[in-house]
Amino acid sequence: MSSKKWPRMIRVFHLYKSYLPTVAVLQDVSFTLEAGDFVFLTGPSGAGKTTLLRLLFAAERPKSGQILINGKNITSFSRRQIAHVRRSIGVVFQDFKLINYRTVFDNVALVLEITGTPRNEIKKRVWKVLKMVGIEQKLYRYPLELSGGEQQRVAIARALVNDPQIILADEPTGNLDFEITTEIMNIFNNVNAQGTTVMVATHNQLLLQKFKRKVFTLHNGMLQEGVPAQENQ
Amino acid sequence: MSSKKWPRMIRVFHLYKSYLPTVAVLQDVSFTLEAGDFVFLTGPSGAGKTTLLRLLFAAERPKSGQILINGKNITSFSRRQIAHVRRSIGVVFQDFKLINYRTVFDNVALVLEITGTPRNEIKKRVWKVLKMVGIEQKLYRYPLELSGGEQQRVAIARALVNDPQIILADEPTGNLDFEITTEIMNIFNNVNAQGTTVMVATHNQLLLQKFKRKVFTLHNGMLQEGVPAQENQ
């Protein structure tokens, strides 16, 4: 089982997570995503969607269970190793997590600067990705000078700019109108078509209905695979 | 035109607002809401919904135009007067604006403490309103220990707790599943039935379709009244 054979793979085995001793957030969650998979993660408010995503990019440690990213078990990684794994994962945070004192451009460029991308390359790629999400005119604004939806699109741009192997998007369209939501989902579809594994946590039933993809549903800490969107209402 | 005759009224005359000299966010916006009106505010991302709401509770000053709340022109109010006006307006912020180092209870109680409500009364009312939005069990958690949807419900509870004369809700259901969204909208309906003026900014077309209410649409800085939800797609 070499990592070459499953280069963009997420495998999760018997994952348990709880913040308080009495309440289990995730119970015995297991699943496999191959390179190029696209999956919606849904479930009621507080079901553990954000928690599961945070475990996947090692922002939380599980109580027990294993998480393999590209065949490497990240649950035992050091800080430095985690930093490097994160560079191959693009994350759209539910609360955006933009740096308020950096411009839109600098917020997105940050991801490329970390990996030492040359300056010219950074400029080109940041501009391209900002244009994709439709905020290329607000390049030099600061996040607090943007509307909620504009901030969310900056967060999406940042997740895309590094051509990550995996994209984890947490409610990426909660502040967007349906038109822009469709555009964003099309971008995810395109990236996915090029082999990127995509996982989108969302409440939006319209999304599940319109883009007929695999659906993981979290309920009482348990994960059910492939439940059709319609039954979920 | 005494303020007694229109006790819970919002009147807006020829409102102009721009952040940058070149771009106008709101242009000649005028409308009247009587006590007990319920209106949806919609429009694409960056249309100026949040800006309009912020003008109504005096977090921004208009470039020109007048805003009358209960017959009083708040555009010329002092800081202290603005503080008092805000106590009769319940606001659900798009980015929640919870105080991270206060518990859920204390975040909601804050509004009542400011007006000097007795301790017992505070406890009763906070608990009641948290139960209404369904997070009464997370009373003593801190905001960062809550899921996105749970935080949003705390923000909604805070806007409701003071029985305000006006409720301004900015994308209040962006992080909630449809079931809870319906519950929240029912709460707004109930409050509205008791005479509270309600204005809900939202992208969610399902909301506009399900709750057939007056709709204000912002487009290119201009406000159109009463456009049916269906044409808005």
Place this chain on the structure above:
Amino acid sequence: MKMTYFYYLLRSTYQNIRQHLVINLISIFTIAFSLVLFGLYSFGYLNLKKTLEDWRTDFQMIVYLEDSISKSQLNSLRHFCESSPAVARVVHVSKKQAMQRFRKSLGKDSSLLRGLKENPLPASLELQLKNKVKDMQAVENLAKQIGKQPGVEELQYGQQWLRHFFSLMKLLHIAGLGVTGFLFFVTVFIVSNTIKLSFYSRRDAIDIMELVGATRFYIAVPYLLEGIFQGLVASLLSVGAVYALYYYLVSWLRQSFPFLQGMVSLAFFTPGMLGGFVALGVLLGVLGFLVSFKWIRGS
């Protein structure tokens, strides 16, 4: 309504302090450090001043008398000196006593006085000056008046020495005021910076409170209480630290340098002084609050 506000104040202050424990500790230690520096300086200054004043009681003015002075002249002169407000004590030294002293001071060499027929030394009055005499001018006025009395041959009062002494006292006093003022300024600066930064880290919360209808005054009071709390704790800490430092310093100095015996004393550490320290700490906390609040309002 009053009760709710009171409860809110105490709880907010407590919560602020608990939630920003690190910043509070930083603030407290900064104030305490400033107070310790200030305390050590005060001890040093007061001790030095006391030592100099002890030395000064040794100064005297010597009034040499004419050999021809009559008993009644002597008595009235003596009375005149004693009634001067600057003079503490008057001692009469007769010609005989003067010669005895001179002989003693020559020691072994006194043999060379054996051949003398008559006593060439004058009688004198030695005037001890009072401590409250603060400047050279007063001493010179006194000298002028006495010099005019009949029977006075000459006055000697170490003009040079005294002038230096008074200059030194004045210098010490001015330097003391200067250093105190400077230290005070530095302390308020540092404290207000700390409070500013702590405000800074709570800006979001302050903005939110304003957005839900709190007045600035309402928001500010818990921070004022926090400043007072910091000053209070800091002053108590610093009193302890100054006491401990000074106690060990003094024991060490006494052992190492026995000639400093009279100089170093802990008597200074009175309850009044302790109260002063606490008051100063609280004052610093409040001043820091006021400075930073003004700054926050502006921005």
Place this chain on the structure above:
Amino acid sequence: MKMTYFYYLLRSTYQNIRQHLVINLISIFTIAFSLVLFGLYSFGYLNLKKTLEDWRTDFQMIVYLEDSISKSQLNSLRHFCESSPAVARVVHVSKKQAMQRFRKSLGKDSSLLRGLKENPLPASLELQLKNKVKDMQAVENLAKQIGKQPGVEELQYGQQWLRHFFSLMKLLHIAGLGVTGFLFFVTVFIVSNTIKLSFYSRRDAIDIMELVGATRFYIAVPYLLEGIFQGLVASLLSVGAVYALYYYLVSWLRQSFPFLQGMVSLAFFTPGMLGGFVALGVLLGVLGFLVSFKWIRGS
């Protein structure tokens, strides 16, 4: 890749400083204040030390000679004294010269010496001690050796006075070290607190950078540069301030207290000292960074 990192470092540092201008100014002024205090203390200490050492050149050891001493004994004694490493200069005072001096010192009263038949005063050698003689022990050893030479009647060298002087120098030295250490500690404490608080206010940004894959080292370097920048600016400011303060203080002191003429001097302000100040400022910035970074890592 190297260029990108370099560019990132400079730009991040610049952005951090610009975006947190207030915090940076606070930090810079805090370091500068500490350095000014430190600088004033250094000036004061060095000046006092210099003054005391000037006074000290007045000290001498007097070797009284027996009346019966022979010319060759005198010469060899004189040679012995001159060859001692502790002695700077030797002056011979004959019996006649001694009497002349004594007469002069008595002034008007010298008339009482008129009746003397023979000169009872002894001849002497006056030894000036070298500056480098640092302690009482060396002086006493010298005295013992000279006392053993033939023709020496008695030695006088103000044992009491000298002992006090050396104790005072030692006290000053130790106090100087103590105060320097204390000041240094306080400064690092305050600087690290300021940097801690500035980190604190950027915590969100640091968390976000970590979440998108930055290593701790990558995040930390701009803050290190910021600390260096603060130290640099602060040291330059403080050099200016110390110079100005000292310049005005000295002019004022010279005018007000002419007898301090020799004491106050600006010579101390050499380029080396200036470099030292800058180095110290930068060191404080770096130390502050290290302390606070350790603290941030821990939390």
